[in-house]
Amino acid sequence: QVQLVESGGGLVKPGGSLRLSCAVSGFTFSDHYMSWIRQAPGKGLEWVSYISTSGSAIYYADSVKGRFTISRDNAKNSLYLQMSSLRVEDTAVYYCARARGVGGVVYRFDYWGQGTLVTVSS
Amino acid sequence: QSALTQVTSVSGSPGQSITISCTGTSSDVGDYDHISWYQHHPGEAPKLMIYDVSNRPLGVSDRFSGSQSGNTASLTISGLQTEDEADYYCSSYTTGRTLVFGGGTKLTVL
Numbered sequence: 088q089v090q091l092v093e094s095g096g097g098l099v100k101p102g103g104s105l106r107l108s109c110a111v112s113g114f115t116f117s118d119h120y121m122s123w124i125r126q127a128p129g130k131g132l133e134w135v136s137y138i139s140t141s142g143s144a145i146y147y148a149d150s151v152k153g154r155f156t157i158s159r160d161n162a163k164n165s166l167y168l169q170m171s172s173l174r175v176e177d178t179a180v181y182y183c184a185r186a187r188g189v190g191g192v193v194y195r196f197d198y199w200g201q202g203t204l205v206t207v208s209s
Numbered sequence: 210q211s212a213l214t215q216v217t218s219v220s221g222s223p224g225q226s227i228t229i230s231c232t233g234t235s236s237d238v239g240d241y242d243h244i245s246w247y248q249h250h251p252g253e254a255p256k257l258m259i260y261d262v263s264n265r266p267l268g269v270s271d272r273f274s275g276s277q278s279g280n281t282a283s284l285t286i287s288g289l290q291t292e293d294e295a296d297y298y299c300s301s302y303t304t305g306r307t308l309v310f311g312g313g314t315k316l317t318v319l
Contacts, residue, residue: 131312194243
């Protein structure tokens with residue numbers, strides 16, 4: 088069955104960096120766009136970024152643009168999120184999700200992981 | 210990329226029907242037919258319940274239905290069951306190939 092397992096979360100100081108990983112199984116990873124979505128404590132979901140099958144097309148939310156970098160390794164069936172210049176407001180559970188759409192445009196997320204918690208605090 | 214507007218909470222009794230609304234703008238909900246709804250039991254992975262306004266993925270109960278009118282999308286759950294108690298989020302495609310979520314609605318089944 089489809090499985091997405093996030094890892095790499097933890098406690099980091101403001102201004103610090105962290106790299107999240109998402110290990111995927113149960114489908115052909117290289118055939119699908121992938122995305123990161125986060126949920127701050129007590130808040131709603133917030134789309135963060137998505138990446139095309141080859142990594143050639145990448146989009147970010149304004150709130151993380153210039154600080155976060157999404158990438159993937161199709162040989163390892165893995166998705167990554169490199170987070171730098173972290174802020175207190177980046178504290179959230181980060182979910183990876185399989186993205187679906189048409190013509191290279193993502194419209195929805197049909198499988199999600201259970202998330203990994205990132206806490207940014209001094 | 211302002212969040213879509215959802216009522217914070219709704220409640221209903223088993224067997225009843227409830228509707229959750231999701232209001233956006235002419236740049237997202239009002240301009241595209243790519244509205245999705247997600248069910249989230251805290252601590253678990255969110256689950257896609259509705260996509261493209263009114264389509265259900267395989268395996269999702271037909272008690273869940275979606276609709277849209279202008280800048281507002283709606284999720285209706287009929288024949289409420291205790292396991293429907295969860296947080297529900299809408300999402301819309303928006304300009305610039307980005308996506309926006311709603312703030313979420315907590316459904317309580319009394």
